[in-house]
Amino acid sequence: MFWNKVSAIYDLFEIIYNKRVYINTGKKVAEFINNSDMVLECACGTGAITKYIAPECKFIYATDFSDGMLKQTAKKCKSFSNVKIQKADILNLEFKDQTFDKVVAGNVIHLLSAPDKALKELERVTKSGGKIIIPTYINGSKGTSLLAVKFIELLGARFNRQFDLNSYIDFFNNMGYENVSYHVVEGRMPCAIAVIER
Numbered sequence: 013m014f015w016n017k018v019s020a021i022y023d024l025f026e027i028i029y030n031k032r033v034y035i036n037t038g039k040k041v042a043e044f045i046n047n048s049d050m051v052l053e054c055a056c057g058t059g060a061i062t063k064y065i066a067p068e069c070k071f072i073y074a075t076d077f078s079d080g081m082l083k084q085t086a087k088k089c090k091s092f093s094n095v096k097i098q099k100a101d102i103l104n105l106e107f108k109d110q111t112f113d114k115v116v117a118g119n120v121i122h123l124l125s126a127p128d129k130a131l132k133e134l135e136r137v138t139k140s141g142g143k144i145i146i147p148t149y150i151n152g153s154k155g156t157s158l159l160a161v162k163f164i165e166l167l168g169a170r171f172n173r174q175f176d177l178n179s180y181i182d183f184f185n186n187m188g189y190e191n192v193s194y195h196v197v198e199g200r201m202p203c204a205i206a207v208i209e210r
Contacts, residue, residue: 019080023058033199037147038064040197040205041116044145045069049113052137054102054130055120059085061147065116066092073107075100102130110139118147119203121183122173131187135210144208149201150175180204 018025026034042064045051049069056062056074062085065072071094076082082097089095100106102117103126115138121127134144151174175183177196184192184206191209196202 016078016080019058019078019084022081023060023084026060030199030201033149033197033201033203034060036197036199037061037118037203037205040195041065041118041145041147042068044143044207045114050111052105052107052112052115054100054105054115054117054134056085057081057118059088061116061118062095063088063092066095069114070094072096073098073100075102077101103133105133105137107137109136110142111137113139113142114145115142116145116147119149121146121148122175127173127183128187131189135208138210140210142210144210145205146208147197147203147205148175148180150177150180150196150204151201175204177202177204180206184208 038061041061045065045068047068047070051065051069051072053062053065053072053074056076058081059074062072062074066089073096074085074089075098077099079099082099086097102120115134117134124130138144181194189208193207195205195207197205
C-alpha cells in the first residue's frame with residue numbers, strides 16, 4: 013500500500029514543501045475542539061492534526077486504514093493519555109450512531125471513489141449539534157499545488173478529484189450540505205477546512 017510505504021517520510025515531504033500550511037491546519041482544526049469533546053479522527057495519517065486536537069479534547073480516537081501511518085501517529089502522540097490509535101475504514105466505521113461531538117477527516121475526501129458514502133458515515137457517528145470538520149488541500153492560484161499532486165501521483169498515490177476553493181464549496185453544496193462554513197489556511201498548497209454543523 014502506497015501510504016504504508018511513504019509513512020516514515022511523509023512528514024519530511026510536507027515540512028519541506030508546505031510546512032506553514034501543514035502546521036497551521038492542525039492548529040486551525042483544534043480551534044473547533046472543546047475540552048468536553050469526544051472526537052473521532054478518520055485518516056489521521058501521521059498524527060499531524062491529532063497532536064493539536066489531543067490537548068484540547070476529552071478523548072480522541074485517531075484512526076486510519078494504513079498501519080504505517082498509525083505507527084507514526086502513535087509515536088507523535090505517545091505523551092497523550094486521551095488518544096486511542098485504531099485501524100478503521102472511513103467507509104464502514106465500527107462506531108455507534110451519534111457517538112462523537114466532533115468528527116475530523118483530513119486530506120482524504122479527494123482520494124475516495126465514494127466520498128458520498130464516507131460523508132454519510134461521518135454524519136452517522138456525529139451527535140446532533142456536533143461538527144464534521146474536513147480539511148482538504150486545494151489548488152492555489154499559482155499552480156504550484158498541481159506540480160506537487162503530479163509528483164505524489166508519480167510516487168503511486170491516486171487522486172479521484174482535485175479542488176480549488178470554489179469547486180470544494182460546490183462539492184458540499186451538491187452533496188446537499190447547507191450549514192457549512194469554510195476556512196482557508198494559506199500557503200504553497202492551501203488547505204480549505206469545511207465545518208459542517210450537524
